[in-house]
Amino acid sequence: MQTPTYLAAELRLPTNWLDYTILGIYFVVVLGIGLAARRSVKTSLDFFLSGRSLPAWVTGLAFIAANLGATEILGMAANSAQYGVYTTHWYWIGAIPAMVFLGLVMMPFYYGSKVRSVPEFLLLRFDRAAHLLSSILFAAAAILIAGVNLYALAIVVEALLGWPQWVAIVVAGAFVLAYITLGGLSSAIYNEVLQFFVILAALIPITVIGLKSVGGWDGLSDTLSQSHGDDFMTAWGGTGIGSDNPLGANWLTIVLGLGFVLSFGYWTTNFAEVQRALSAKNLSAAQRTPLIAAFPKIFIVFLVMIPGLVAAVLVPAIGTADSDLQYNDAIPYLMQQFLPNGVLGIAVTGLLAAFMAGMAANVSSFNTVFTTDIWAKYVVRHREDEYYIRFGRLITAIGVLASIGTAFLASSFSNIMSYLQTLFSFFNVPMFVVFIIGMFWKRASMKSGFWGLIAGTTAAMINYFVIYKQGIIGIPSDQGANFVSAIAGFVAGGVVMVAVSLFTAPKPARELQGLVYGTRSPGMAEPPAKGDDAWYRKPALLGWGAVILAAACYIPFSF
């Protein structure tokens, strides 16, 4: 995390009344969506999961937008300015295979078992220990990430618009609070779909003009190859095992660590993502949610990578002591340099919308897990449904206030926050191994889930904080160490699960119906909805199409 408050004067955007009009209209629409969605909330299922009734294109775009928060956009542009075309790995190998796997393989179990959250699946498949552990950790992580998002928003808004940090934190927090409390998940998802299009309208002009300013793709490529070396403009150059590259990772750790463990952990078990698919109207739509999201994901990399690369050309010293600009400033810098009033307002709106959507995705998944998984199962059980809607609204307010608190904390202890974030990120890794073994191995016992989670998290943390940070083995960068820690956590979690399963009782077979590969719950099969048999709605075709397209995208960047 960065705290570039001293950049304020330098990056200040020349906004005028026109830009503020555009921003103001957006805020009005956001609230309007919340108010209009309010009348659709009749049951707790409406509030937490949109009544499982949204069409696939809506949940698919929300799925991608929940990931396309502003920290992701600014961060991936920064990554590109620093590491070059290696950034494509976070998209093509580090997202697409996992998204397709979620849609084709895992979604029938998730959606078909009618669970309302990722932890609830663990409750059905394993036991209360695994359920409570994952619920509490997820809820805590969601609040932390929402707070960090809010803090990042405050820094950027202060630098770009000159608002004091507390104003930005309180205003953004209040809007998110209002529209989620009113309309629940439907309102969060609708705002995410809107944000998706606004952020595209912001990034496309920046990319086009940025490219023009450096002489097109050829000019960009020639300049950077000369200044940073040929590998900077390739995806795989210099990633041989033992060879040196700025990323600090080789092809094996990229494929296994990023492409397999980290990415599958994030995309298939992070409830802030999976929740979008669970709100789809039927199994086919739920399966298509991550698959529809995969196609924009393949191409969005160009809209964040090119601005990052352009910034590396225009400010050769970016990110070093010779320049006031940090890598994270790549996109704001191009906005300031190139965008006239009007489009500038769209870009500011897009960035703010992306920050708010990133926060809202976490808040709307937090309130669901806290209400249905923690409160309704362990604290106040068997109350009427209206009670849980009221509680959901209350906990949304508490969650937003807690993330506002976290944001203020982050502004004074930013190191502690980034440390905590790393810590929570290690929890995703064993989640994936527990899911994958639980879904494919009937014998995995009830207790093995909990111990797999504990062992995997511990192993990843030991590898990162002891072995890497103490320098016991040499890994050249934090990113590289992250990949290796993820692999260590995956292996440890898997080994412990198998070992515990061999010595403890398996779950009775009749309780595993619909949760493990090769089983079906009686009475759960849905007839396909009208029109879902069209060829372009076949999940297998969409999924394999995305994988082939992502692989093909690597070709021009591999030689």
Next chain:
Amino acid sequence: MSEHFSERDLQQEVSELETRSATAARLFDIRRIIGGLFVLYGVIVTIAGVVASDADIDKAEGVNINLWTGLGMLILGLLFLLWLKLRPTAPPPPAAVPGDREE
């Protein structure tokens, strides 16, 4: 509730809530909002492009970026409204019979 949760209970609970859910019947169609907002933004930004000063155009490397972005947003907005007109919101499903989610 017994020591381990019965998934049948959870599934029954969710199925029961699904039959009472109001989202499908009462939630507005987002295409109208996207269409409306992008038409409005498109018009505003296109006008900014039509009256763009030389300084604006020079800043954007000689491209009248407001004009092009505005037109792009306008077209996107109109496409959403057209889509809504051609394929209107599906009528809400008839009073749900448990297990029957066909329209």
